[in-house]
Each structure stands twice: as structure tokens, then as C-alpha cells.
Amino acid sequence: MTRGYTTPVTEISEKDFDALVTLALEEDLPAGDITTDSLFGSEEICKADLHAKEDGVLCGLAVLPCLIRKTKAKVTWKPVLVDGDSLSKGTIIGSLEGSLVSVLKMERILLNFIQYLSGIATNANKVAKEFPNLLILDTRKTLPGYRKLAKYAVYTGGGANHRLNLSEMAMLKDNHVAKAGSIQSAVQIVRNANPEKKIELEIDGLLQLDEAIAANPDIILLDNFSDSDTEKAIETIKKNAPGIRIECSGGITPEKLKFLSKFQDIGVSMGYLTHTVKFLDISLDIK
Template identity: 90%
Template sequence: MIRGYTTPVTEISEKDFEALVTLALEEDLPAGDITTDSLFNSNENCKAVLLAKEEGVLCGLAVLPCLIRKTGADVKWNQTLSDGAPLSKGTIIGTLEGSLVDVLKMERILLNFIQYLSGIATNASKVAKEFPNLLILDTRKTLPGYRKLAKYAVYTGGGANHRLNLSEMAMLKDNHVAKAGSIQSAVQIVRNANPGKKIELEIDGLSQLSEAIASNPDIILLDNFSDSDTEKAIELIKEQSPKIRIECSGGITPDKLKFLSKFQDIGVSMGYLTHTVKFLDISLDIK
């Protein structure tokens, strides 16, 4: 099963984060590091170990070579693990060897990227492992500029990607339906205007279900449905149009996930994966 409604973000390249690295450097080093530059000589060298301090899933290492290049650091990166690797307390991720001044200047930026993306990957991993028969989907609730990185982190952790942006897939909500006049009209207008693009239709009650099924979107999203209404809706959709995918969202609690896990191949979208993120505890120990 493809873990995504459109093409999932299975990898990232420098073009996806180069601008973010540039902004981070401008933000953190507008006129150098006055502490480091005052106390250390440019010819002092070190070895720094990137170390996990808690369990989780690693993500974001691709940023490191870009950061080294952008700073012009005289540093060599020796990578031990790859993105997606499980981490436990004490796991060595890799080492940096070279200029102590350069390592100190890039330390916080390096950790911000890797701790943040590893935190997202860890979030996704926990939910995906506990509910393996559900498609655990991310949302567009991401920090501006970090969308592709955040979705890559979700995928790395075992979650799935919803649409990357508004251009990839249509999603019809109540305002769109009101403008078109009906559910069927809204779906048809968008389909005619965007042949080949997937269409997701959000409904918020069983009263809309018959027309939703008749309009034949690619995905029907059951928003804030009760457990009993969810069960009825899933049964009717699978019975009348089994090719339509089903997604649930709104107030998704652990109990709701347990309830949904009895169904096969149901999508569950969770903004929590990316908008409520604890940095994973990873340190750079300088020797």
C-alpha cells in the first residue's frame, strides 16, 4: 500500500532546505559568534559526537552536508546511521571532525533541524506502530517553509502523506459545496476543471452521505463523526462504492484510534503529527 494520496515524500534533496539553512545562518550568525571568536583559535581542532539521548526515530541528516558547505566549515562529517534508524539512549549517529570554531558555530542550527525532524518522525512512528492497519496521515499544519521536510519526517517514521499542497489534490469543504450549490455539482465542476487530479470530499453528517457516494469522489472524509455514525458510514461506502477511500478526522483521540483500528485501510489525518512536536533529545558532545 502506497503511504500517501499523491506522490509521497520519500526523500529530500538540498533544494528542499537550502533556503532554510541560509535563513538559519543569517538569523544565528549575523556578525559571527562573539563568544567563540573571542575564546578559541582558528587552528584548534576537535571531534564531536552526534548522540541520541532518548529513544526515537532519526531524521534530517541530509541537512548536515549543506550546512557545512554553506558555512565553509573545515569539518568532515562521518555518518554512522541513516534517516529512519531507530535510536536508543547512547546511540551514536555520527561524528564531526575538524575546526572547533566551525563546529561550535553550527552546533545549534544542526541540532535544531535534526531534533525537530526526528521529533516528527518519532511521533509518526509511535502511532503507526500501534495501529498498523490504519493509514496515519499528516496534514498541512506545518511551519511555513518546512512543509516538505515535515512530511518527509512523517513518512520516514512510518506515517503517510496527505496532499503536499493545494495544487496536488482538490479537497471540497462546506464553503466550496455552498458555492457550487450541491455536493454533486461541486465534485463535477472540480473534476471537469482538473481532469486527472484526485478529489477529496469532506462531510460532517450522515445526511450528506448518499449524495457524497453518488458524486463518486476519490476520498470521502468523515469529519467529527461519532463512533456509531462512523461505523454506519464506512459500511455504506464499502457496500455501495468500495473504490472510494475513507478518511476520518477531527478530535482523534487514542480511544478513537482504537475504535477505527478494527477497520482495514481507513485513513486517519492527524495535525498532531507535525504541529505538536517535542524535539527529540539529541546532543553534540565535543571532545
């Protein structure tokens, strides 16, 4: 099962977070760190271990070298683990060695990135592990500027990526269909204008199903369907149009996931993966 409708975000590079790191530094250190600068000298050195304080999945380490470079810190990063590795309480992720002042100034920023992205990866991992036969998809419900990082974290945790942005794949909803006049017209208009792009069609009831199948989109999204209607729709699509992918969304509860897990190759999109995130508890122990 491919873990994404378009090209999944399997890696990130500095260009994906350079502006965010710059903004974080400007936000946190507009005129230096008055506490650290008052108490510590530039000659003082330290070793700081980055370690987990709870179970989870690691994500976001690529930000560290960028942060060190931008702060011109006289610090060396020595990783022990890589993104995607499992964490348990006490696991050492890596260590920073060098200027104590530099480490203190970057501590909160590096933890914010790594805790946030590891929290997303951990969220995705829990659901993907519990329901391995479902394609657990993210959404575009992400913080501005963090879209690619958040989707990378979902993929790192074992989840799958829906479209990265509005330019990557078409998604027809009720207002688009209303403008076109019908489901078939909406699909055909978009396909004629963008023949190389995938098209997803959202429907909200069984009455739209026959026309949706006839329009032959790449994906049919069953939005807020009851369990019984979901089962009918899946059986109908698989029987009459096996080439069309099926996705379920809206009010996805643990009970709904258990119900959907009896089907094979069904996508389930969950905004929860990225918009309801608890920072994973990771600490920097400075010695």
C-alpha cells in the same frame, strides 16, 4: 496500502532546505559568534559525536552537508546511521571532525533541524506502529517553509502523506459545496476543470452520505463523526462504493484510533503529527 494520496515525500534534497539553512545562519550569526571568536583560535581542532539521549527515530541528516558547505567549515561529517534508523539512549549517530570554531558555530543550527525532524518522525512512528492497519496521515499544519521536510519526517517515521499543497489534490469543504450549490455539482465542476487530479470530499453528517457516494469522489472524509455514525458510514461506503477511499478526521484521540483500528484500509489524518512536536533529545558531544 499506499502511504500517501499523491506522490509521497520519500526523500529530500538540498533544494528543499537550502533557503532554510541560509536563513538559520543569517539569524544566528549576523556578525559571527562573539563568544567562540574571542576564546578559540582557527587552528584548534576537535571531534564531536552526535548521539541520542532518548529513544526515537532519526531524521534530517541531509541538512548537515549543506550546513558544512554554506559555512565553508573545515569539518568532515562521518555518519554511522541513516534517516529512519531507530535510536536509543547513547546511540552514536555520527561524528564531526575538524575545526572546533566551525563546529561550535553550527552546533545549535544542526541540532535544531535534526531534533525537530526526528521529533516528527518519532511521533509518526509511535502511532503507525500501534495501529498498523490504519493509514496515519499528516496534514498541512506545518511551519512555513518546512512543509516538505515535515512530511518527509512523517513518512520516514512510518506515517503517510496527505496532499503536499493546494495544487496537488482537490479537497471540497462546506464552503466549496455551498458555492457550487450541491455536493454533486461541486465534485463535477472540479473534476471537469482538473480531470487528472484526485478529489477528496469532506462531509460532516450521515445526511450527506448518499449524495457524497453518488458524486463518486476519490476520497470521502468523515469529519468529526461519532463512533456509531463512523461505523454506519464506513459500512455504507464499503458496500455501495468500494472504490472510494475513506478518511476520518477531527478530534482523533487514542480511544478513537483504537475504535478505527478494527476497520481495514481507513485513513486517519492527524495535525498532531506535525503541529504538536517535542524535539527529540539529541546532543553533540564535543571533545
